[in-house]
Amino acid sequence: MPNEICILCGEETAVDINTHVDYRTGYIEGAGQLCIKCYNKGTDRQHITIPERFIKDYPNDMELGSKVREFYYNSYK
Numbered sequence: 001m002p003n004e005i006c007i008l009c010g011e012e013t014a015v016d017i018n019t020h021v022d023y024r025t026g027y028i029e030g031a032g033q034l035c036i037k038c039y040n041k042g043t044d045r046q047h048i049t050i051p052e053r054f055i056k057d058y059p060n061d062m063e064l065g066s067k068v069r070e071f072y073y074n075s076y077k
């Protein structure tokens, strides 16, 4: 059986395409399968996640930027 391809790096993963998602490691719902290398990188990635409501609550871009920066310093540092 063929294996899944990593959605991040494009390498073949160790996960058979017929494996149910509940029994997989590195499967991200709504995105797809990660290889073990990309999965283990996890928080090494230089990205943050902000609450979606920030976009709606702060219609002014400058205010939004300020809130994102504040969130970053309060949550990630």
Ligand SMILES: [Zn+2]
Binding pocket: 006, 007, 008, 009, 010, 011, 034, 035, 036, 037, 038, 039
């Ligand atoms: Zn990968």
